[in-house]
Amino acid sequence: MPRHGATRRGAWAMQRRTLLSSAVAVALAFGVAFPTSAQTTLNVITAGSENMVDYVTDYLAPRFEALNPDIKIQVSGTGPGDAGSQKIYEKLEAQNQAGSEAWDVDVAVVHQKMAGQMVEEELLSSYRDDIETGKLVSRDTAKMALGTDVDGFVMPMFHSQTAIAYNPDLVPEPPGSYEELVGWVKENPGAFGYNGIKNGMSGVSFVVGWIYANTDQAAQLQGGPYEPAVEEAWSDALAELKDFNQYVTLTPGNAGTLDMLNRGEIALGPVWVDMFYTWQADGRLPPNMKLKLIGPGMPGQPMYYVSPAKASNPEAARKFIEFATSPEIQAEGIVKQFNWYPGIDAEHIQAAIDQATWDKLFADVTPEELATKGQAFPIGPYFDDILEAYERNVEN
Numbered sequence: 595m596p597r598h599g600a601t602r603r604g605a606w607a608m609q610r611r612t613l614l615s616s617a618v619a620v621a622l623a624f625g626v627a628f629p630t631s632a633q634t635t636l637n638v639i640t641a642g643s644e645n646m647v648d649y650v651t652d653y654l655a656p657r658f659e660a661l662n663p664d665i666k667i668q669v670s671g672t673g674p675g676d677a678g679s680q681k682i683y684e685k686l687e688a689q690n691q692a693g694s695e696a697w698d699v700d701v702a703v704v705h706q707k708m709a710g711q712m713v714e715e716e717l718l719s720s721y722r723d724d725i726e727t728g729k730l731v732s733r734d735t736a737k738m739a740l741g742t743d744v745d746g747f748v749m750p751m752f753h754s755q756t757a758i759a760y761n762p763d764l765v766p767e768p769p770g771s772y773e774e775l776v777g778w779v780k781e782n783p784g785a786f787g788y789n790g791i792k793n794g795m796s797g798v799s800f801v802v803g804w805i806y807a808n809t810d811q812a813a814q815l816q817g818g819p820y821e822p823a824v825e826e827a828w829s830d831a832l833a834e835l836k837d838f839n840q841y842v843t844l845t846p847g848n849a850g851t852l853d854m855l856n857r858g859e860i861a862l863g864p865v866w867v868d869m870f871y872t873w874q875a876d877g878r879l880p881p882n883m884k885l886k887l888i889g890p891g892m893p894g895q896p897m898y899y900v901s902p903a904k905a906s907n908p909e910a911a912r913k914f915i916e917f918a919t920s921p922e923i924q925a926e927g928i929v930k931q932f933n934w935y936p937g938i939d940a941e942h943i944q945a946a947i948d949q950a951t952w953d954k955l956f957a958d959v960t961p962e963e964l965a966t967k968g969q970a971f972p973i974g975p976y977f978d979d980i981l982e983a984y985e986r987n988v989e990n
Contacts, residue, residue, distance in 0.1 A: 633664040636910050639685070640671050640703035641678030642897065645932075647671035650703075653927050658917050665910055679708035686717045686902050697904045700911040703751055706735070707974055709898045710742025719903050720746040725916040730938040734970070735896045741818040741973030748898040749919050750937030752928045755894030755968055756799040757885040757959055759855055759870050760862035768862060771889040772807035776834075779841040786842045787860035791984050793847030800864040801984055802971060803892040804835055812890075815972040815980075825979050832987040839988060852879060864892070867959065871933035885958035891967035896937060921946045929955055935964065 638655075640646045647669055655667035672681040682702050689697045704712070712718045722728035722736075723746060735753070737745040758775075760768045764785070769775040779786045789797035806812040808831035811824060843860050845851040851863045852870065856879050865885075873879045899918060901911040917923060924936040925947035933955070936943050940961045944952060971977055 634907055634910055635666050635668050636700045636907055636914055637698055638667055638669050638701045638703075638914070639682055639699050640669070641673065641675075641682060641705060641708075642671070642703065643674045644671065646703065646897075649927065649932065653931060654914075654918055654923070657923070658914055661917070662910075662913065665914075667914070676705055676707055679704040683708050683712055683717070686712065687715070689904070690717060695904065696906040697902050698906065699902050700905040700907045701914055702900050702902065703897055704900055705897060706739040706895050706971070709744055709748055709900060710739040712900065713739075713742060713744050713747045717903055718747045718900050719905065719908065721901050721908075721912055721915070722746045722749055725749070725912050725919075727916050727919040727938060730919070730921070730942045732939055733965075738817065738970075739898070740971060740977070741816070741820075744898075748900055749915055750896040751899050751918065752924075752932070752934035752937045753894055753896045753964075753968075755867045755887070755935055755959070755964065756796055756803075756864050756892045757867055757870075757887045758862055758892075759852070759865040759879075759883060759885055761855065761858070761880065762882060762884055764858075764861040768884075768886045769888060770886070772804060775888065776838060779838060782861070783841045784843050785861040787845045787851055787854055787863040788842065789845045789847050789851060790839075790989070791981055793850070796848045796851060796864045796866055797845075798981070799893045799971075801835070802977075802980060803888075803969065805831055805980055806969060807890055808834065812969065815976045816970045818973050820973060820975045822975075822979070824976070825983060828980075828983055829987070832983055835984075836988045855879065855883065862886075867894075867935070868933040871954070875933070887959045887963050887967045889967060891969040893969045893971045894935075895971055899937075925951075940964070 638650055640650060650667070650669045655669065659665060659667060672678040682699070682704055686697060686699060728749065731750060733750070736748065736750055737743070739748065758768065769778045775786070788800050791798050791801055805828060806815070809827055811827065814824065843854070845854055845860070845863065848866060848869060852865055852873050854860045855863060867885060870879065870885060874881060874883065899915045901908060901915065905911050919938055921938065921943045924938055925943040928934045928936050929943065929947060930951050935955070972980060
């Protein structure tokens with residue numbers, strides 16, 4: 595479901611060549627013999643936008659291969675959103691149904707929704723206790739994926755989070771909660787913008803957070819059980835959201851919200867934190883813009899590293915995931931290069947990252963706020979019900 599920031603393929607390709615040249619020089623100096631051909635090809639397949647493929651190809655692979663010259667990383671992508679994860683599921687399921695003894699996927703990167711289904715259908719191996727970095731993650735998202743127990747089968751690659759971006763020149767004291775935001779938009783009509791539930795998950799996240807804030811059902815929506823009648827309690831919240839929308843600007847999507855913030859057409863709106871920092875680094879947002887994670891909270895979600903039940907190279911897969919979730923790689927690659935929140939607990943990367951990067955990432959949304967206000971999306975059936983209810987009761 596999450597979208598990802600702009601690619602840096604050219605820069606990373608240059609880094610890759612530099613790294614490999616350095617690695618070869620050091621190895622030769624110590625008399626290390628390189629194999630004439632890779633002994634093992636590790637097949638890594640990832641859902642997500644092209645930058646997800648670039649991250650593995652241009653950042654992770656050269657570093658891992660320099661340390662493990664007998665392993666060659668082969669990377670492919672399946673496309674963005676849940677549809678990309680669906681393609682990975684279909685690939686594994688087809689090989690399972692065919693009775694293949696060794697599947698041609700060793701490591702996959704998937705979204706929450708499909709990870710749960712894969713675990714339920716026994717398509718994944720339980721590996722987290724087998725890697726040293728498994729003990730560095732404690733968030734609930736490493737144990738539950740939209741209501742499904744995935745404990746042991748997944749390792750978060752990163753966490754995406756939504757928050758409210760605002761221009762402090764226009765909004766010196768932004769609203770701190772959904773309740774305060776309601777009063778603020780009535781006093782400042784048109785200054786808040788979001789994309790509803792169309793063309794981007796930042797708006798969907800805002801709507802889900804609205805339901806959490808205006809009902810007492812957040813725990814059940816996130817953890818189940820599913821009861822269709824629960825939707826009956828949303829009528830007041832949706833009526834209030836329809837009234838709220840009279841005072842807001844509807845934007846074209848995730849990028850549209852950021853673009854309108856940049857042009858000053860709106861003063862605040864929900865965004866993905868990684869997109870916000872990427873746009874700011876690229877000069878597409880003013881450097882003084884800030885973020886606010888409003889109470890009681892807004893949803894975010896991880897992407898997961900998983901390894902199929904019949905991976906051809908399970909030990910190499912574990913070694914790769916352990917490397918990819920090490921504090922050093924999480925600090926440099928996930929946080930500094932991509933502006934994502936780390937997959938492992940933030941406390942474990944602080945020593946591996948420069949203070950300026952740490953201060954930038956957590957200046958507006960602290961690790962403590964992430965722990966208390968970073969919500970999960972609802973389980974699948976409730977998620978679908980919320981979107982359908984919004985279409986019926988808010989858009990019409």
